[in-house]
Amino acid sequence: MKRAFIPPADSLIAFECAARHLSFTRAAEELHLTQGAVSKQVRQLEDRLGVELFRRVRQRIVLTDAGRLYLHDIRGALENMTAATRQVMSYAGSADVLNLAVLPTFGTRWLAPRLAGFQKRFPDAGLNLSVRLQPFDFDEEPFDGAIHHGDPVWAGAIAERLFDEEVIPVASRAFRDRHDIRDPADLVRVPRLQLATRPLAWRQWFEHVGVETDAAFQGARFEQFVMISEAAIHNMGAALIPRFFVEAELASGRLVQLFDISLDQNTAYYFVYPEGRTMRPVVKTFRQWLMEEARTARTNREAMLPR
Template identity: 80%
Template sequence: MKRAFVPPADTLIAFECAARHESFTRAAKELHLTQGAVSKQVRHLEDRLGVELFRRVRQRIILTDAGRLYLHDIRGALEDLTAATRQVMSYAGSQDVLNLAVLPTFGTRWLAPRLSRFMRIYPHAGLNISVRLQPFDFETEPFDGAIHHGDPVWAGAIADPLFPEDVIPVSSPVFRDRHGIEAPADLARVPRLQLATRPNAWKQWFDALEISAATAFQGVRFEQFVMISEAAIHHLGAALVPRFFVEDELASGRLVQLFDLPLTQSSAYHFVYPETRTLRPVVSAFRTWLIEEARAERTGEDPLLPG
């Protein structure tokens, strides 16, 4: 990176803030500077670039075409810099930091409620947990491991199986009663909720029960199970969801399991990681803990906590 082509960060921040507000005065208030200081920083940036970023029209500033293009390009860079700074600051006070990529609903409904048990085992660990929906390259992403659903295949990584997934048909009690759902075949005629990443789920469930359902692929589509669950709670349709994602909703009565006819998926959840990462004690400890928690999930027993 050529130093001559990288303007000082304070001038970029002043420009982005002024462009967002279209006002040096409001930018100055946000940045806790004087209006003159913001104007001066923007002028220095324009002089450095040799390009006019704003047109000054009486008491207003208006982005030029060049300014609008530059704002678009630097905004992402500033956001990345902010995120990187916040992440490295999270290392303060932690002897070891674990960076994980998880599936959103799995992270919310299964992993997060159990993490306090891991922290009791490894109290000095720092955790950074991000969402990733698709496999990525561990060489280019700053993760020590990831939760993956599907086949045990991930380029450049080992996949330890955790547990398979049983999906069950659920709805709100109001929806069940309103549509008179009494037999599995009744679900072929009522509104159903679909998961965009698993478009065949309802067809597979109907096929397993030898139920003819020409409309198996129809229904409102969502990207995540948590969205489907909320939609089902509010009577939008019947849903096929993993049992362990809706245990609280079933216990509270907000959802009901329509039939005890789960569809066992051929794919499973896995913990994936590059082999070299297990040389880090925190990664090895997390792997051991996660596999034990998964065993408890499969067997219904309490997890055996080390130590």
């Protein structure tokens, strides 16, 4: 009975395209149909729904209120169908596919440069990586695992610790020299870059180094660490960034660590996967590889600590 209410896909596609262009002619060009065919499909859709979706005004069309509402919902449904189709097509030619949810900066700066090592271990595996910022329900999302930052709490999932987060103050060499930054207290008087999701970071760092200030929350705000690091590289201010996110920039000299004082967070990074679900070979291999990479990263970090 539910399916009886679903119009033919061709009619929905024709409607969405015509509504996007507000033109049957341009929709016909995009869909490689005649203008008459598009108009007919839309008219059949209107007859099926019993609702006028477009109002014909002289030589143009405009959406009715019902048409605007329907477009909003149909466009989302078509986008979901497209994403689902691309997702299943990614299985072609692969023995198995790993669907992973990652945090954007972690995925870009830490995970992506290392993935070639995983593909050497599992050469027939397909990889689908998507960004998710918040915990989700594994029963409702098509993921085998996720990278999570925070506490080891995720409903219906197992969280395995990868490593802690060491946050360090960085800036470009030019910015440091121009502002004559010599002491932690000097950071009170210079522009500082803020991460929107961690508004307390600078206050915590100043408290850690014993500097009192009422200006800890001042400074340009950014959504992601990758944006802050680029802003710091281009002399916009000093930033607090996890060391492993800027290893390449520190090695190249594009950023410098201002002081050998780090702020260890109470939170950590975790690999999270569904509890009670049989783990497929590709997931087992990825988990093992990821834990080894994290262990190596921890060992390298400990080797750099002063003795």
